[in-house]
Every structure is written in C-alpha cells, then in structure tokens.
Amino acid sequence: MDRVVQRALSASVTVDNQVVSSISNGILDVETLANRILKFKVWDDDGGRWKRSVLDNGYQVLLVSQFTLLANTKKGNKPDFHGACPPVLARDMYAALLDKTRELYIKERKLPIEEGQKWVQDGVFGAMMQVALVNDGPVTFEINTRAQQQSTNSTPKVGTPKASAKEMVSTEAAPSKVDEMLTSQS
Numbered sequence: 001m002d003r004v005v006q007r008a009l010s011a012s013v014t015v016d017n018q019v020v021s022s023i024s025n026g027i028l029d030v031e032t033l034a035n036r037i038l039k040f041k042v043w044d045d046d047g048g049r050w051k052r053s054v055l056d057n058g059y060q061v062l063l064v065s066q067f068t069l070l071a072n073t074k075k076g077n078k079p080d081f082h083g084a085c086p087p088v089l090a091r092d093m094y095a096a097l098l099d100k101t102r103e104l105y106i107k108e109r110k111l112p113i114e115e116g117q118k119w120v121q122d123g124v125f126g127a128m129m130q131v132a133l134v135n136d137g138p139v140t141f142e143i144n145t146r147a148q149q150q151s152t153n154s155t156p157k158v159g160t161p162k163a164s165a166k167e168m169v170s171t172e173a174a175p176s177k178v179d180e181m182l183t184s185q186s
Helices: 035-040 089-110 112-120 145-150 165-171 174-183
Strands: 003-015 020-022 026-029 043-045 046-050 059-063 121-122 130-144
Touching: 003 059, 020 059, 020 121, 035 059, 035 089, 059 089, 059 112, 089 112, 089 121, 112 121
Parallel strands: 026 059, 059 121
Antiparallel strands: 003 020, 003 026, 003 130, 043 046
16 A cells, blocks of 8 residues: 655645644644554654654644555556556545544553544545645655565555455455455455
C-alpha cells in the first residue's frame, strides 16, 4: 500500500463548503496502515531528530482517502487509475483502517472509547474534498509498503496490474469482513 505521511500544524477537510473534520497538531495521512501512522516518528525531542510519534505527543490524526496516489503517470499526458482498488473494496478497507486506527489510539493512550473520533478524524470517502493543511517543516514522507513486501514475497501487490482483488486483500492483511465479501463474490 502506498501512503503519504505529512506532519501538520493544522489540517481540515471541507465537502460542499462545510468543514467535516479538522485537527490541530498531528499527522495528515493518506491511505495508510494504522499502527505505522500512530508510531511513525516524525517529531523531534530534546535528545534529537525523529524521536517522537503522534502517540508520544498526544496529537491528532486526519485520515484522507486519495486514490489518485495510485495513478500511473509513466505514459502519455493523462493519469491511468487501473491500479487503484475497486471502489466497494476500497471503501471497506478504508473504513476498517479508520476503525483500527481509532481502536489502537484509544488502547495506546488508555482513553475512553468515545474519545476515538476526537483524536482520529477522517474525510468523506469518495467525495470531492478540499483538504487544507499547514505543513510543518515541511515534513512529508512517501512510504511504499509494496516495495518492502516484494523483497520478501513474490505475490503481486495492490496496484499492480496482475493482482486480483483477493490478492490485494490477502497481501495487505485486510480485515476479515472484506475477505468474506470477496469470497462471496467469487
């Protein structure tokens, strides 16, 4: 899975001229994995650079889905989105990621369950959004977990032309409800 992690002083998502989510200090993250989001060290401490995570600092997370990150731009003047996950599957994977990120944040910070939505917010899946952020640094990282997995596994990964939806789910260790949905469609 490709992801972009941006350190932000503030960020918000607006849909149809209405702010649907906003955070102060935190991470604006696009299609990523919950555990990595919460523990990725992008802030400094008194001892040096890159020592503290969003959890360490008690900051917020804003998850925003963005299928355009999977665009193939190698040929011609038009982006090709054939490597993107089918929308129904992508929506379920995104919802599972959001739930898992909230669950882990609550668990790690020992917060009441109702606090999850305050600390981990999201945009509106599939909507045309205006995402505003004040990038801190700027600090932006692009992390491709497919490249990491390909070095240890020869199975096609998400976004590669030969990967089936079933392979996308199994190689990304997506939640069982998505796997069950794919099995029922086969």
